Amino acid sequence: MTSGTKPAEYYRDQYGMHPVFTITQDLLYAPVSGEPSGGTWHKVSDPATGGIASKTSGWTADSFSGGLTVDFSSVVPSGTKAVRVSIMNFTAGGVLYSRKGGDTNISDTPNTSNEYSHWILLNPTDTYFVAQVVIWLSATYTADFAVSIDTMDIQIAYPLEYLI
Amino acid sequence: MRYFLKRYPDGGWEYSPVGRSGEPREGYEIVETIPQDIRDREPGGKDFVIQADPRDAKLADLEARVLKLEGKTA
Numbered sequence: 001m002t003s004g005t006k007p008a009e010y011y012r013d014q015y016g017m018h019p020v021f022t023i024t025q026d027l028l029y030a031p032v033s034g035e036p037s038g039g040t041w042h043k044v045s046d047p048a049t050g051g052i053a054s055k056t057s058g059w060t061a062d063s064f065s066g067g068l069t070v071d072f073s074s075v076v077p078s079g080t081k082a083v084r085v086s087i088m089n090f091t092a093g094g095v096l097y098s099r100k101g102g103d104t105n106i107s108d109t110p111n112t113s114n115e116y117s118h119w120i121l122l123n124p125t126d127t128y129f130v131a132q133v134v135i136w137l138s139a140t141y142t143a144d145f146a147v148s149i150d151t152m153d154i155q156i157a158y159p160l161e162y163l164i
Numbered sequence: 165m166r167y168f169l170k171r172y173p174d175g176g177w178e179y180s181p182v183g184r185s186g187e188p189r190e191g192y193e194i195v196e197t198i199p200q201d202i203r204d205r206e207p208g209g210k211d212f213v214i215q216a217d218p219r220d221a222k223l224a225d226l227e228a229r230v231l232k233l234e235g236k237t238a
Binding site: 048050051052053054055056057058068069070071072073074075088090128140141142153155 | 165166170172174175176177178179180181182183184185198202203206207
C-alpha cells in the first residue's frame, strides 16, 4: 500500500477486516516509466513496395536470439517510436512474435501458450498469411522477431506509417 | 539502400537494412540491392502474380458515371 492512500472499502471474514484494493485500467495500461507521452502518426508518402527484411532459414523456434533483428533507422526519422508495417508469412504457418529491440522485459524464449501479447500473427495453415501490425522500436530503432516453427518464412514490408 | 545479407546452405536467406550507424554485423555480407534470384522467389517478386480484383473495374465504371453526371466528361 502506498503511503497516504486509503482503501475505499473493507471486507470481513473469520480472520478479521481486510482492505479491498482495485487495480484500475489506467494503472494496468500506464505508459512505461520514462516513455515520452503523445505522438502523431505520419503516413510515408511513397513507401517502397518490396520487402525491407526477410528470413527463410536459420530460425531457432521460440527464440529472439535465434530470430531476426531489423534496424529501421535508415528509413524512419529520428525520434520515431513505432512503425506500421505489413508482414507476410509463407511456406509454413505458426506464431510470429515481436518485441522492441533488446527488450529484456520480454522473455528471450517466448512461449506460444502464455505470451499472447507478443504474438503479431498466427497462421494456422502453410499458405500465405498477411498482417498489418504496429511494431514498437528501441531507442536505436530496432525490433526483434521470433517464430514458433523454424520452417516459417517471413517477409516484412517497408513501413507505411511511423509514430513520432 | 544497403542490406545485411546471409545465405544459408539449405537455399534460404536472411536480409535486413543496414542502419544509420553502418556498423557491420558478423556473418553477414553487405549488398546494395537484394539479389535478383532472391527477389524472384519472394512474394512481390516477378513470379508473384496479383489477381486483378473485379471490383476495380466496377469502381472505375462508377467513377466515370459520376464524372459524367457532374458534367466533367462527355
